[in-house]
Amino acid sequence: MQNMAETTDTGLPRAVAIAWGMHEVPQRGPSRGLSHERIVEAAIKIADVEGLAAVTMQAVARSLGFTTMSLYRYVSSKDELLRLMQDAALAGPEKLKLPGTWQEALRAWAATVRAAYRAHPWVLELPRGQIAVLMPNSVRAAELGLAALQSLDLRDDEKIGVILVVSQHVASSVELEQNLREEGEVAIGAEGIDMLGEVITAQRFPHLKPLMEAGYYVASEDRGGSQGRAEPDSVDAEYDFGLDLIISGLEVLEQRSARTT
């Protein structure tokens, strides 16, 4: 129910048609005071500054100097607006100088995807499904990713898999970063950590307990010690770590298939 997705008569979801620029604008009536572009732009600005939850039809309309209901002349539902925002926020470089080896190229591609997510982290709160993947900027990103993998000797469906796995890793990493930042303000104090230490005992959690005490598992406020604050660096580290693992795995896969061929 919450997922109507409003298909046009062409069978395409309206959001897809709009984003690709196919969409008959009416000729008959009075001239329009707004446009999809302006609405989406205003909505994105709100999301960037105040978060996705602050994007209400009222807020968007007010920021444009129109009434709430006027938006519905351009967008058939809030869901549709969100889809358009998602795509518009993911605009990336049309062309990208891709380094020589596929490893470097894949890394560069991942970096652009990461940058896009980081610029508009609220994008990650929206579902990334079939429809999202058909939007212009997703398609452009996929094209670019495939270009990066050109020299990698894999089957086509495997390349799609690589694109998917890498972009999911990037998304997860930024999502984590974001969740930590948002909850960081409510950081658990030393007192709370002590409290947890009573239930997270060495008997019940033999492997985890030492890591927790070393501060690897939770980012405590400071824990009397000095380093603490694992927030910004550790997420970067996790991003690199995961990407390195994937690339290493791909190198193995490539060698294997080369041997087979």
Next chain:
Amino acid sequence: MQNMAETTDTGLPRAVAIAWGMHEVPQRGPSRGLSHERIVEAAIKIADVEGLAAVTMQAVARSLGFTTMSLYRYVSSKDELLRLMQDAALAGPEKLKLPGTWQEALRAWAATVRAAYRAHPWVLELPRGQIAVLMPNSVRAAELGLAALQSLDLRDDEKIGVILVVSQHVASSVELEQNLREEGEVAIGAEGIDMLGEVITAQRFPHLKPLMEAGYYVASEDRGGSQGRAEPDSVDAEYDFGLDLIISGLEVLEQRSARTT
């Protein structure tokens, strides 16, 4: 603002304290007609059947035969209830027979995490941040994951990284599966695909275009052909593909560090 997270006097978020069973229940007044457990259970049942959006305070209360406001005697906000649901839904096997090699063990661990997410896919709609990670079942899962990696020769912080990357991959995979299922009902017909073919041209998308025509990129309804329906299998394939890449990468990393040591 949307993220109050209600800390107790101990400095721990209330949800964490409740989930771990530390929480002074009042002695003075009348006996209580409800409990956290019953409320969370009822809410989970609703989420399983009707989706997370159907979990309203009203719906939960009604299903228990109480009024909406009565829930607030047990749970300080809906957010807190959602956190408790998230944790309760991720209950897994306390002990797990872990196969010999770390590869097999890691795979088995990932499978249990995947099963948990699949049993309650709405869990993925909730933020997975610092607080979520401190809840009992997350801690148990981490312990189990570390146990699986016991024989893997890596530093402790690297092992945490592995746990993180793998669980993120699993989550992403199930999330994708879910998004596809939900949008699958609105599948794009052949007519829509043709429409897209006009904007997704071979000139602008030289790498992607052939894959789209081969049906690798989008799951069209049937496309006149026969195979189509890439939905269930392809997600499984993506899951295995990503996990294999990570494990391969880990093997390389292990050899490298063994050489260094």
Next chain:
DNA sequence: CATACTCTGTTTATGCCATACACAGACGAG
């Protein structure tokens, strides 16, 4: 050029939601 039809932006109204607040009664501590 007049008329009809379409499309605009607005006003108003509905139903759902989380949750603040105040109350009557239940119950244990003193």
Next chain:
DNA sequence: CTCGTCTGTGTATGGCATAAACAGAGTATG
């Protein structure tokens, strides 16, 4: 017994998406 605390409830508020009806703008057709 009585006081203070806690329970479950009723009522009220403000925010939300969006349906419906309307007055006027503008274009196409006679």
